[in-house]
Amino acid sequence: MSASLIIIILYIAMLFVISSFAKRRVSKEGESYTLAGRELSTPLIACSLIGLAIGGASTIGVAEQAYGIGLAAGWYTVAWGFAAIVMGLVTAEKYRNFNVSTVPELFGKFYDEKGRFICVICQMIILIVVVSLQYIAGGSILSSLLPGVFTLKSGMVVSACVFIGITFMGGMWSAGLCNLFNVPLKYAGVILCTILAVISTGGFQNIKLNLPQNVPYFSFTQGTGIWIILSWFLIMLTQVMSMQGPVQIAFAAKDSKTAKKGFIIGGLCMIPIGFLCALIGMSAKVAFPDVSATLALPKMILSLNPVAAGITLAALWAADVSTACNLLLGASTLFSQDIYKKSINPKVDEKKYLIINKVSVIVLGVFTFVLASSMSGILKTISIGLSLCTAFTIVFLFTIFCPKLCRKSSAFYTTLVSIIVLFVWQIVPSFRIFPHVIFMEWLVCLCTFLLIAVLDRHNIFTSEQLKSIEDVV
Numbered sequence: 001m002s003a004s005l006i007i008i009i010l011y012i013a014m015l016f017v018i019s020s021f022a023k024r025r026v027s028k029e030g031e032s033y034t035l036a037g038r039e040l041s042t043p044l045i046a047c048s049l050i051g052l053a054i055g056g057a058s059t060i061g062v063a064e065q066a067y068g069i070g071l072a073a074g075w076y077t078v079a080w081g082f083a084a085i086v087m088g089l090v091t092a093e094k095y096r097n098f099n100v101s102t103v104p105e106l107f108g109k110f111y112d113e114k115g116r117f118i119c120v121i122c123q124m125i126i127l128i129v130v131v132s133l134q135y136i137a138g139g140s141i142l143s144s145l146l147p148g149v150f151t152l153k154s155g156m157v158v159s160a161c162v163f164i165g166i167t168f169m170g171g172m173w174s175a176g177l178c179n180l181f182n183v184p185l186k187y188a189g190v191i192l193c194t195i196l197a198v199i200s201t202g203g204f205q206n207i208k209l210n211l212p213q214n215v216p217y218f219s220f221t222q223g224t225g226i227w228i229i230l231s232w233f234l235i236m237l238t239q240v241m242s243m244q245g246p247v248q249i250a251f252a253a254k255d256s257k258t259a260k261k262g263f264i265i266g267g268l269c270m271i272p273i274g275f276l277c278a279l280i281g282m283s284a285k286v287a288f289p290d291v292s293a294t295l296a297l298p299k300m301i302l303s304l305n306p307v308a309a310g311i312t313l314a315a316l317w318a319a320d321v322s323t324a325c326n327l328l329l330g331a332s333t334l335f336s337q338d339i340y341k342k343s344i345n346p347k348v349d350e351k352k353y354l355i356i357n358k359v360s361v362i363v364l365g366v367f368t369f370v371l372a373s374s375m376s377g378i379l380k381t382i383s384i385g386l387s388l389c390t391a392f393t394i395v396f397l398f399t400i401f402c403p404k405l406c407r408k409s410s411a412f413y414t415t416l417v418s419i420i421v422l423f424v425w426q427i428v429p430s431f432r433i434f435p436h437v438i439f440m441e442w443l444v445c446l447c448t449f450l451l452i453a454v455l456d457r458h459n460i461f462t463s464e465q466l467k468s469i470e471d472v473v
């Protein structure tokens with residue numbers, strides 16, 4: 001049995017040991033499963049956020065991009081870290097103070113039922129797409145690490161079983177405690193791989209000499225262009241402030257100060273990882289100029305010392321596991337809280353609600369695996385999907401900072417317009433007057449929200465609701 005296979009088996013075993021311990025902390029209440037009883041400390045918040053952010057897109061996806069364009073691909077992860085810091089400074093405390101479980105539940109406190117429902121549907125679509133992409137990244141890691149044991153398909157199957165199993169056992173406690181193990185492992189693995197990859201390809205000077213000269217590999221902006229980099233920053237700021245995955249972590253903090261500190265610390269820790277993965281992708285271009293870009297990072301690591309390769313690829317798979325578990329839990333929480341409990345069985349008791357949460361983890365896990373078989377292009381697919389968060393972010397920011405402009409139908413029509421913009425962008429090339437759909441989303445959604453404020457002069461908030469918002473702020 002190879003050293004790499006042994007390392008992977010030990011890693012999987014450790015995750016299930018941790019999840020078994022996490023399961024003991026889950027009471028019979030649904031909130032204990034979905035939000036860890038709102039008891040996450042600052043280290044758990046920071047590690048959960050890093051675990052969510054540093055996944056397949058921030059490692060395999062960045063290396064895939066860097067294989068073709070160079071260091072500029074690393075800005076994707078920098079944008080994630082920057083957005084997390086802004087979230088910590090501006091909105092994390094406010095989300096925690098609302099004491100709700102989901103973003104649609106928060107919308108439902110103030111806006112009409114149509115606004116809450118369309119928010120649920122869009123949030124679930126986004127999470128399902130992003131979770132599906134984690135199976136692809138996980139499968140490529142395992143198939144590259146152990147080509148004699150895994151194909152891409154079987155690697156995706158094993159990844160799915162681990163993602164679903166860990167989340168099913170302990171919910172948010174599993175995700176949080178596993179990330180205390182995963183985050184140090186993934187950082188150690190990426191740093192080790194970067195050092196060994198650069199050394200094995202002859203150092204920076206040799207890499208520079210052997211890379212194609214027609215591509216500015218060592219430029220921080222020219223490889224992808226300033227507008228694409230700005231779009232990543234805008235996408236990340238948009239999604240981290242309103243997507244169920246990161247917001248649910250804020251909901252789970254033991255108090256508002258913990259949420260703020262956890263997001264700031266987590267964001268600061270994310271910033272270097274993108275450029276490290278970009279360097280590995282560039283090294284792979286030198287060592288394996290004809291390999292598929294998607295397999296660039298795994299192939300580079302596989303060429304290193306067997307033990308170092310096993311540890312590093314286990315670390316990258318850990319990144320994928322931690323991201324998928326958080327997002328799968330987020331999708332499950334949306335279904336159980338905002339569809340089942342809100343619309344199907346409002347009087348459900350806590351014991352049955354916990355069962356519904358666990359069953360939805362399995363069902364959504366299987367569905368996202370099936371969907372993963374038809375997807376490709378990790379960064380591109382994610383960035384397009386996350387642009388749908390624009391409407392949620394605009395609605396939330398106005399709700400917090402300028403509630404007097406909010407109207408009963410603001411959430412519904414702003415979200416509906418966001419969907420229409422994305423649909424038209426995909427099918428009408430002449431509509432693409434900006435370099436990325438996120439710019440069009442912000443322009444149109446912001447104008448829509450303000451137009452509704454002008455056309456409908458009746459503020460939706462009662463004096464008591466305005467007081468509750470002021471108390472949160």
